[in-house]
Amino acid sequence: MLLYGQIGRDRAVMFDLAEKLEFTETSEDRRVLDALAHAMRHRHARGEYITAFDVEGKEVDISFATQNWRKAVIDKTRSGQFVRKHFEVMVFTALAEELRTGDVAVVGSEEYADRSKQLLDWEVVKERLGSYLVEVGLCEEGEEGETAAFDAVSFRRQVQDKLTAAAAAADAGYPDNEGLVIDPETGIPSLKPHRWERQRPSARRLEHEVKARVPERSLMGIVARTAYWVNWWQRFGPASGNEPKLDDPFDGYVITTFVKGTNMGPYEAARHIPGVSGHELAYTANRHFSIVLLNEAIADLVNAHARLDISQAWGDGTTVAADGTHMDTYLDNLLAETSVRYGKPGGIAYHHISDTYVALFTHFIPCGVWEAVYIIEGLLKNSSEVKPTTVHADTQGQSQPVFALAHLLGFDLMPRIRNWKGLTFYRPSKTTEYLHIDALFGESGKNVIDWDLIESQFRQGRGLRTGGGDLLVHAAQAAALGLQEERHLRHLPRGRPRDPHRPAAAVPL
Structure with a gap:
């Protein structure tokens, strides 16, 4: 009741x-x-x-x-x-x-x-499958541009060579590794405690010079300047595609973005920002903003950030970190759940942060869901020019299906492994032995991967037909070659933004 x-x-x-x-x-x-x-x-x-x-x-x-x-x-x-x-x-x-x-x-x-x-029709898949397999590294392209066969033998050889190379590299680099220790008797690995090093004098001098040369900017000023330089504000507008009926669209969209981004609320913001009303901010947010348009504006900012010299000094964009942050919400929100871990209701903002120090994509998901699902979801919905190939995640990324899909989709999944001391490490073959890390694999001849089983399971998977196509190939192309979201064809709102470098502020404060 x-x-x-x-x-x-x-x-x-x-x-x-x-x-x-x-x-x-x-x-x-x-x-x-x-x-x-x-x-x-x-x-x-x-x-x-x-x-x-x-x-x-x-x-x-x-x-x-x-x-x-x-x-x-x-x-x-x-x-x-x-x-x-x-x-x-x-x-x-x-x-x-x-x-x-x-x-x-x-x-x-x-x-x-x-x-x-x-899922795409099999005829469409066959046209794109060759280039896709080459792109994700599952096949090699021949001299005449033809794609090598992707069969059970090549798949087995590929994963076997990958494991052999990774184990050989770990064995060769073990003497130079100062943090990892493998017990020669039990084979249990352990990590030495990391000692904190004090900040070097050169780092303190660099910090002092940066603070002296970089002027202090307000958050509102940063939002206004990026809107003027990148023109991300032009992504917003009425759903009909008509020109916005606002006195100054630039000011309205910048203030609305600041208010919604800080979770302040329109009527609370109107109390602190002169010249705007709560009704105006709420109307702009509800009628001129949407999730699709926000993601398009985010992609514009990410692309502009990737072209900066300083961002290229931090990284090349091929690595991304994925993790969630608990966010407080109202109890009557559809995504709100009480989290046992955090001890309060809310949701999870799941971010993909690039090695260039910019957020590529964000999902808002309920508490308690398996976050590993959204590792792949965020990569597929990332519409920016930054395309990561390596994903670092927390322990929720330790999932066998996600590992398998990561291999089929062509990116490396690097989660933080839970209970890693109790894991079983497998040799590439019975005759393989290592000079430094052999104890990690247990007794010689044991803990060997059954490559024949993998090859036979691959053949059985290719024997199952789904809509005229191979089941394994469908698993890969369902996400990577799936139908893209239709971009909304709409007129960009026209306006004349004020120069934020003038003495007069770009946004009335």
């Missing part, structure tokens, strides 16, 4: 939405959709109970629900009937979960579409 008190207020809206949307199952399991159809047939009922049999006289299957749900829905004193309110809440709760996991799809939707229907 507590849950119905929350859903009951929106009961009519939820039934109207279920009537207008066309749901379809992505597997052979239709139990939730059949239960939804039964609830729709009795949507106008006002009694406490409804029949438990469908139009064909069969009992509605609610085995998808938990035992506690079934106890609440089925009244033992009334055989063949459901408790209407509990049944409706159970169905809509299960439907939301099925949509979240992808077991139920919405026809015509993008976010909740059937993923199996979004």
